[in-house]
Amino acid sequence: MTTALITGATSGIGAAFARRLATEGHNLVLVARDVERLREQATELHDRHRVEAEVLKADLASDHGIEAVEKRLSDRMHPVDLLVNNAGFGQKGAFLDVPVEDELVMLKVHCEAVLRLTTAAVAGMRTRGRGGVVNVASTAAFVPRGTYGASKAWVVQFTQGVARDVRQYGLRLMALCPGFVRTEFHERAGMGTDNIPGWMWLDADKVVTAALADLARGRTISIPDPRYKALMGAAKLAPRGLLGGITSKAGRKYGPVHPDGV
Template identity: 70%
Template sequence: MTTALITGATAGIGAAFARRLAREGRDLVLVARNTERLESSAAELGKRYGVQVEILTADLATDAGIAAVEDRLRDSERPVDILINNAGFGNKGAFLSVPLQDELDMVKVHIEAVLRLTMAAIPGMRDRGFGGIINVASVAAFLPRGTYGASKAWMVSFTQGIARDLGGTGVRLLALCPGFTRTEFHERAGMGTSNIPGWAWLSADRVVDEALLDLSRGRTLSVPSKRYKAAVAIGRMLPPGKLGGISSKAARTYRTN
């Protein structure tokens, strides 16, 4: 029996991870900002799958919230063997049209929280000779576009670098880079999606299934679906100027919906 801690666990990809890991018989620690939604998710998962589900209300845009999750990860009497750094959000609009504090909050959640929680989890995992960490990034990591893409690019580089450093310890790290996924993400960010074709969308369950398979195979990068794998491969070959133009068109699409 292992325990998984999931941030941003009450909706979208985080909720899909919770369902999948509970179905496998793993106990859970669910982390999110909304206590009511956490309690509802915990009750449903515990009843349906017969696992122990702990909740932790924490805002990862604050030092106090990050510290609370760090403390839970360092608790050697209740070890966490799987960490899913899923919490995140998007900002609508181009750089300079977004308030500075919103940009700083994004850096806090996407970068500082991921770094600190990963650092808190690894020592115990390494000592036990077993563990897995999935950092949920995005295909936006491969497009030069604002704070969101930059923070996700950092996440990919960070994850793959640490994975190399921990080779042979039994601790695996994976950067998960999904494309458009049917979640609450775009609605919360105030982004329109009517111009995105149906074929471009992935289900959260599919994203999770592919991520866990890639983690089990020892991979450090997971890009779910062949179409997004192809998009990333093409993006890596294009000059930065071309990529910037593509991502700018995507941003304008969001702003006009």
Template identity: 70%
Template sequence: MTTALITGTTAGIGAAFARRLAADGHNLVLVARNTQRLEEQASELSKRHGIRAEVLTADLSADDGIAAVEARLSDREKPVDILVNNAGFGNKGQFPDVPMTDELKMIKVHCEAVLRLTSTAVEGMRERRRGAVVNVASIAAFVPGTYGASKAWVVQFTQGAAKDMAGSGVRLLALCPGYVQTEFHERAGMGADVIPPKWLWLDADRLVSTALTDLARGKSLSIPDLRYKVMMGIVKLTPNRLLAGTSRTGRRPGSR
């Protein structure tokens, strides 16, 4: 039985990945900061799907948290076949009003953790000549802004790594969701004034299903909804000076 490790797994997109992968028969390593919620999730998924679910409490904004997950990914006795780098958050406010410590913490989670965990996971996967990594980015990656810049890095890194790993048996996918009903906006302190209309919201379970289909097809980028694919086509034709104005609203699509 294969094993999937998912970060930021107790809510939103991470929880949807856990449900789907458990239903597909994968054992799980569930990673987040809240031990109690992790244990509840592990117990529920194990009972429902008959799989083994490990709990790993780790804060990926801290070096020791990243190192703990790296150690689990390096365990050759208990190999991880699928890595989902989903942990992330957004800061409320405009540059440069957001405290630098908060911005650096976001970059550590979105960029450093993704780089380190992907690199560690890929080592073992390449030796076994099989494995997959899904790095959750955002459609914000295509819009100017600090949050978007961190997610743009995820997209470019993942697509570059996918190209470099071609023929190795290891697949990499950058997932770029739009707005998804999660705890993301509440945790970021974003009020109703920045919440988009209902027609823009995506279902997390359907999003995950589309992402896994794209991964199986060998794609390195997944924008899992026609609405957002059309929007991204429009974005490519829109001058950056106009897009920059949208980033100042404080909205953070691609939430988890």
């Protein structure tokens, strides 16, 4: 059996990855901050799918948390064959409404943690000649959306660059860029979602199915829905000034607030 490590595994896209990979017979390393919830999830997946589900408590906003996951990824006796960097969060409000300390935490989780964990995973994968990394970004990467969009744009560019460098070793890297996904994320953050059009919502399990199919095809970017592919195509043609104004207002109105989702 192969092993997949998933950060932000307790809800949303991370939990959907855990369910799907367990169904396919992969052992799991589940990473998040809520250890009790992790244990419940691990027990359920083990009992239902007869896979090993390891629990690793880690806060990726801290060096200690990142180091703990790096250590697990570097364990050559128990190798990880697929890394899913899913942990993340957003800030609601205009740029000047958000404390710079919170913006720096976002960069640590979205950029530094992704960089360090990808590096730790790829080092062992290169030696074994196989493996993959899915870095969960967002369609916000393609539009002007402040620090959140900029950090997700970094994830996309970083992933594509590394994918080219490690392809020769038999490794695959992909940035997953979904739009609005139906999870408990917004409810946990205390956000209303009634004014988000119904057609914009995606199902987390379908997002993961599309993502794994794109990874198998060797794609370096996955936008897992035709509607969002069309929207991103239109965004490329729109004037940047106009697009910036629209996405800034949408971000303040709809944007995510606090961790473990994307």
